[in-house]
Amino acid sequence: MLFLARMDVTFPESMSDETKAEFMAREKEYSGNLQRTGKMRDIWRVVGEYSNYSVYDVADNDELHAILSGFPMYPYMKIKVTPLAQHPNAIK
Amino acid sequence: MLFLARMDVTFPESMSDETKAEFMAREKEYSGNLQRTGKMRDIWRVVGEYSNYSVYDVADNDELHAILSGFPMYPYMKIKVTPLAQHPNAIK
Amino acid sequence: MLFLARMDVTFPESMSDETKAEFMAREKEYSGNLQRTGKMRDIWRVVGEYSNYSVYDVADNDELHAILSGFPMYPYMKIKVTPLAQHPNAIK
Amino acid sequence: MLFLARMDVTFPESMSDETKAEFMAREKEYSGNLQRTGKMRDIWRVVGEYSNYSVYDVADNDELHAILSGFPMYPYMKIKVTPLAQHPNAIK
Amino acid sequence: MLFLARMDVTFPESMSDETKAEFMAREKEYSGNLQRTGKMRDIWRVVGEYSNYSVYDVADNDELHAILSGFPMYPYMKIKVTPLAQHPNAIK
Amino acid sequence: MLFLARMDVTFPESMSDETKAEFMAREKEYSGNLQRTGKMRDIWRVVGEYSNYSVYDVADNDELHAILSGFPMYPYMKIKVTPLAQHPNAIK
Amino acid sequence: MLFLARMDVTFPESMSDETKAEFMAREKEYSGNLQRTGKMRDIWRVVGEYSNYSVYDVADNDELHAILSGFPMYPYMKIKVTPLAQHPNAIK
Amino acid sequence: MLFLARMDVTFPESMSDETKAEFMAREKEYSGNLQRTGKMRDIWRVVGEYSNYSVYDVADNDELHAILSGFPMYPYMKIKVTPLAQHPNAIK
Amino acid sequence: MLFLARMDVTFPESMSDETKAEFMAREKEYSGNLQRTGKMRDIWRVVGEYSNYSVYDVADNDELHAILSGFPMYPYMKIKVTPLAQHPNAIK
Amino acid sequence: MLFLARMDVTFPESMSDETKAEFMAREKEYSGNLQRTGKMRDIWRVVGEYSNYSVYDVADNDELHAILSGFPMYPYMKIKVTPLAQHPNAIK
Numbered sequence: 001m002l003f004l005a006r007m008d009v010t011f012p013e014s015m016s017d018e019t020k021a022e023f024m025a026r027e028k029e030y031s032g033n034l035q036r037t038g039k040m041r042d043i044w045r046v047v048g049e050y051s052n053y054s055v056y057d058v059a060d061n062d063e064l065h066a067i068l069s070g071f072p073m074y075p076y077m078k079i080k081v082t083p084l085a086q087h088p089n090a091i092k
Numbered sequence: 093m094l095f096l097a098r099m100d101v102t103f104p105e106s107m108s109d110e111t112k113a114e115f116m117a118r119e120k121e122y123s124g125n126l127q128r129t130g131k132m133r134d135i136w137r138v139v140g141e142y143s144n145y146s147v148y149d150v151a152d153n154d155e156l157h158a159i160l161s162g163f164p165m166y167p168y169m170k171i172k173v174t175p176l177a178q179h180p181n182a183i184k
Numbered sequence: 185m186l187f188l189a190r191m192d193v194t195f196p197e198s199m200s201d202e203t204k205a206e207f208m209a210r211e212k213e214y215s216g217n218l219q220r221t222g223k224m225r226d227i228w229r230v231v232g233e234y235s236n237y238s239v240y241d242v243a244d245n246d247e248l249h250a251i252l253s254g255f256p257m258y259p260y261m262k263i264k265v266t267p268l269a270q271h272p273n274a275i276k
Numbered sequence: 277m278l279f280l281a282r283m284d285v286t287f288p289e290s291m292s293d294e295t296k297a298e299f300m301a302r303e304k305e306y307s308g309n310l311q312r313t314g315k316m317r318d319i320w321r322v323v324g325e326y327s328n329y330s331v332y333d334v335a336d337n338d339e340l341h342a343i344l345s346g347f348p349m350y351p352y353m354k355i356k357v358t359p360l361a362q363h364p365n366a367i368k
Numbered sequence: 369m370l371f372l373a374r375m376d377v378t379f380p381e382s383m384s385d386e387t388k389a390e391f392m393a394r395e396k397e398y399s400g401n402l403q404r405t406g407k408m409r410d411i412w413r414v415v416g417e418y419s420n421y422s423v424y425d426v427a428d429n430d431e432l433h434a435i436l437s438g439f440p441m442y443p444y445m446k447i448k449v450t451p452l453a454q455h456p457n458a459i460k
Numbered sequence: 461m462l463f464l465a466r467m468d469v470t471f472p473e474s475m476s477d478e479t480k481a482e483f484m485a486r487e488k489e490y491s492g493n494l495q496r497t498g499k500m501r502d503i504w505r506v507v508g509e510y511s512n513y514s515v516y517d518v519a520d521n522d523e524l525h526a527i528l529s530g531f532p533m534y535p536y537m538k539i540k541v542t543p544l545a546q547h548p549n550a551i552k
Numbered sequence: 553m554l555f556l557a558r559m560d561v562t563f564p565e566s567m568s569d570e571t572k573a574e575f576m577a578r579e580k581e582y583s584g585n586l587q588r589t590g591k592m593r594d595i596w597r598v599v600g601e602y603s604n605y606s607v608y609d610v611a612d613n614d615e616l617h618a619i620l621s622g623f624p625m626y627p628y629m630k631i632k633v634t635p636l637a638q639h640p641n642a643i644k
Numbered sequence: 645m646l647f648l649a650r651m652d653v654t655f656p657e658s659m660s661d662e663t664k665a666e667f668m669a670r671e672k673e674y675s676g677n678l679q680r681t682g683k684m685r686d687i688w689r690v691v692g693e694y695s696n697y698s699v700y701d702v703a704d705n706d707e708l709h710a711i712l713s714g715f716p717m718y719p720y721m722k723i724k725v726t727p728l729a730q731h732p733n734a735i736k
Numbered sequence: 737m738l739f740l741a742r743m744d745v746t747f748p749e750s751m752s753d754e755t756k757a758e759f760m761a762r763e764k765e766y767s768g769n770l771q772r773t774g775k776m777r778d779i780w781r782v783v784g785e786y787s788n789y790s791v792y793d794v795a796d797n798d799e800l801h802a803i804l805s806g807f808p809m810y811p812y813m814k815i816k817v818t819p820l821a822q823h824p825n826a827i828k
Numbered sequence: 829m830l831f832l833a834r835m836d837v838t839f840p841e842s843m844s845d846e847t848k849a850e851f852m853a854r855e856k857e858y859s860g861n862l863q864r865t866g867k868m869r870d871i872w873r874v875v876g877e878y879s880n881y882s883v884y885d886v887a888d889n890d891e892l893h894a895i896l897s898g899f900p901m902y903p904y905m906k907i908k909v910t911p912l913a914q915h916p917n918a919i920k
Contacts, residue, residue, distance in 0.1 A: 554780060580824065596740070598818055598820065599818075605740055607778075634782055636780035636781065637781040638781065640781070641764045642771070643768050643772065
């Protein structure tokens with residue numbers, strides 16, 4: 001079952017560059033694991049913004065919320081989730 | 093080069109069911125061709141709405157506009173395009 | 185798996201009162217069936233608006249889209265779906 | 277008499293993790309009590325957001341405001357309340 | 369129990385001046401009755417708009433919805449309802 | 461001449477509870493005086509929000525601005541003013 | 553007492569050019585009279601839009617509503633009114 | 645003096661394809677003339693929308709309004725104008 | 737050439753009352769000079785808000801930007817500019 | 829391939845004037861280089877705002893994101909990108 005998420009990241013003014021770099025490293029690992037297990041099918045950068053669109057393949061809403069709220073940067077993200085269904089014109 | 097599009101369809105009140113069915117058939121064929129040539133990578137229905145999110149892989153903006161404005165239902169669609177870049181955390 | 189939907193109904197100006205009454209009767213039957221099978225857990229009228237909030241318990245996004253797009257008044261509805269997860273403070 | 281509320285929580289940047297944990301514990305107790313007394317009929321997490329939708333069954337607007345403003349996290353919540361009426365298609 | 373409503377009226381283009389005048393006469397009577405029974409405490413015109421703010425004193429949400437949906441012009445109104453509570457600084 | 465105002469209060473994160481309590485006491489007195497002189501006809505709490513709707517009866521715009529900007533909490537309020545006229549259906 | 557109004561005009565699709573021209577002529581006369589009596593102090597076209605900003609000098613809200621609702625094109629206008637007060641930095 | 649305009653075109657449902665084609669031809673000529681005289685410096689299609697961004701070089705606001713309201717499709721356009729100034733980082 | 741500007745002022749929480757008073761004094765002088773030279777034709781307070789609408793008569797966009805960005809409080813203002821043209825119904 | 833970007837700059841309250849000046853100098857150099865290499869075709873100040881509209885000529889989305897995220901002030905910018913296509917009425 002697929003969901004599209006848009007995530008916008010805003011770091012607080014007081015966060016040091018070191019802390020940011022740490023968050024980014026943990027995020028990269030977390031995100032890589034989600035992709036290797038097939039939970040995250042795609043992740044793209046929105047051009048010009050500290051934002052992504054990403055696609056999740058999960059069993060249910062609870063699993064999706066667990067995944068999203070597990071992102072290291074979750075407290076600094078604004079996330080909007082769109083549930084996706086099979087499109088009648090899709091050939092796969 | 094990838095782009096995400098959200099398309100919302102609104103048919104005019106006066107359109108007959110036959111005309112709608114015709115549009116849908118032409119749309120299905122057009123959309124199928126785009127997928128078979130790899131121009132459209134994904135298309136999903138937004139749950140509960142006459143809308144889709146779709147992902148395009150094109151050479152440039154002009155090709156994308158030609159594809160989008162070529163949809164049979166284009167005059168009845170509101171389309172918003174988001175340019176996508178490689179995400180640093182993507183593993184592919 | 186639960187979803188909250190808000191539905192706003194707008195009938196076209198040209199629709200006769202008879203047709204509206206027919207739609208309402210079919211809607212009532214459809215909605216009643218969804219409730220009897222447990223697919224729709226709740227439906228409430230938004231005070232002062234031709235709108236409802238309703239709660240769905242479905243197996244997945246595709247089932248939800250099939251249910252929503254099956255409403256007789258679907259072509260006249262604007263629907264917004266919110267996926268719901270278990271709240272840590274819920275006691276059930 | 278039922279009301280739907282959407283609550284979005286934003287903690288100030290300066291709040292320590294300990295204080296947050298304390299707030300969450302008090303919130304859980306307050307929310308549990310409301311559910312045990314039947315004042316809060318449902319509470320759901322919005323997937324991907326630090327937000328909930330919750331349903332209240334109260335005698336009047338003053339009782340609802342007392343309940344909502346009594347939440348320990350009230351100063352950090354943005355709340356929007358929607359009054360609900362019996363829907364003609366509801367079977368209960 | 370008090371509620372504030374904002375009502376915005378839009379007549380369809382095809383409605384004749386006679387029909388409009390009839391609606392206005394029925395509206396005036398309906399609105400007058402609500403005021404005489406104390407259900408509607410106030411009604412004001414928004415300067416420069418075909419809109420009003422009005423205040424209702426009702427027993428519950430269902431009574432309010434019955435009153436609002438009973439307005440002769442209800443099908444042509446967009447209504448937004450705000451539930452009101454006693455303000456701590458009010459002297460009455 | 462009547463005006464409707466909606467006021468939304470947001471205190472800065474750094475303000476102590478003592479300062480808040482002081483502001484509230486001064487606000488209560490100011491608001492009480494306005495009501496006793498008939499300048500403020502009504503004030504209601506918006507359920508679930510640190511907000512009010514209030515109705516003013518003043519001689520002109522300058523008097524209204526003087527009253528509103530004189531609220532002790534004025535620097536922490538977002539105020540939106542709507543000028544009201546006599547409604548043709550009002551019976552008083 | 554001054555008010556700023558923004559007016560946006562939208563004619564219905566079915567209105568003939570003759571009717572439009574008639575409306576414009578009546579509007580010009582009405583607007584001219586308001587200016588000659590000093591009720592309308594200024595009127596400017598918003599560049600690129602069928603809209604104006606205009607400034608009114610009236611005794612009270614009721615007079616302003618009478619003036620605005622008296623515009624021949626009133627049924628085709630969306631009007632937003634902003635009450636203006638003396639600015640402390642104005643030298644007149 | 646430069647201005648950026650965004651124009652969104654919406655044709656009425658009742659307009660025939662012939663009339664549309666006529667409008668487009670007249671628009672092309674009008675737009676070409678503006679470019680040849682240097683009044684319009686650039687015009688770009690917004691990808692996926694019946695919209696353009698265009699840049700105008702005019703003597704003053706009145707000239708710009710005359711140009712914009714002279715577009716054959718003006719009655720079917722929603723235009724938003726942004727006045728532009730020299731940017732300190734521009735090298736020309 | 738005329739422009740309408742709406743300016744909304746927000747001072748940072750940390751600014752002392754002395755600094756604010758200083759800014760206001762400098763602003764008053766700057767604004768007075770603009771009025772005496774005829775560059776600013778009008779300035780009005782928006783009732784209930786720390787905002788103004790003001791009208792500028794300038795030679796071009798660059799002059800307007802220089803004037804606006806020269807306001808002492810410019811870093812604390814959100815400004816929206818609307819270019820104005822001669823209205824066909826204006827008698828002056 | 830062309831893109832239009834709108835950039836709005838907001839510096840944090842705590843940033844010193846020296847740091848701001850440094851950022852501006854680095855920004856000027858970066859922006860100048862982009863113009864000299866032809867990557868940035870135009871940059872204009874939005875009158876009255878700390879914002880610009882700028883036009884980029886790049887090979888693809890990834891190049892554009894690299895350019896935009898390389899701006900020294902990027903962490904303090906909100907950027908919105910619009911992909912542009914050839915307009916049928918453009919003469920160049």
